[in-house]
Amino acid sequence: MKKPDQHRPTEAEMAILQILWETGPVSVRTVHETLYPTGDAGYTTTLKLMQIMVSKGLAKRNTEQRTHIYRANVQEKIAKQNLVTKLVNLAFKGSESQLVMQVLGNRNASPEELQQIKDMISLIESNQNNS
């Protein structure tokens, strides 16, 4: 059997999910205006995408009112991890640390960010020692 692609949102779907995750349940109108403040796309484009997301199980909606209210139906972490995994398999031979090395090597992280990452590593290390 094949792994369901349910947690691999497309690019456009991902942009919408971000908004659903951040702002909680909202209408299509709200998503649309957040996404295209300058009206770069038609309203029905956003509507259609969100309807597709419901049909794929990426979102749910409440249809009690005339204006339907949508919410995310996938976990933020899981969805993002799936995207990371896809990239890692595509470009880094499946090695996540290779991806991390590339990111660290290629860009100027601020001292604060580096400290954050070091703290994270310490945390993982202490967990490893406790198990």
Next chain:
Amino acid sequence: MKKPDQHRPTEAEMAILQILWETGPVSVRTVHETLYPTGDAGYTTTLKLMQIMVSKGLAKRNTEQRTHIYRANVQEKIAKQNLVTKLVNLAFKGSESQLVMQVLGNRNASPEELQQIKDMISLIESNQNNS
């Protein structure tokens, strides 16, 4: 003016680029058999993709011999960084360190990998202090 998407290979193109980067200039036949050892795709599929890659500037080819020899025409690091940037913008609000945190938090990196990353951070930090 718009940023040329020249360094944003598609998924299939990326798979081919990996081979070009790893093995150097090769024929379509070689790429095809590396990619599909069990013949999961037709030869002309690979051929067509590689021709497209040339037209997009992702690859170059030597046509002196009857069997054309292809080589990558984008730098491995740059192409991969572009993919990373795309993901970071799509899912991590443009913050690469947020991506790193997600990767570290979600998966079991080995102690060796963690050490590698720590070394990398130290290196960056010492560079920051010297500038």
Next chain:
DNA sequence: TCATAAATACGAAATGTTTCGTAGCAAATA
């Protein structure tokens, strides 16, 4: 009430990517 505005539903066009079939030609070989 009646016109306007705002929402959903839906099909289909537009776009991008991948896959493949066929034709034509050149090289190897029976």
Next chain:
DNA sequence: TATTTGCTACGAAACATTTCGTATTTATGA
């Protein structure tokens, strides 16, 4: 030489994703 094999070229089919036009319905307010 005649046949088969292997290569490129190219158009188009097959798919997936995104965008939009139109019809219909429901609410709003002049």
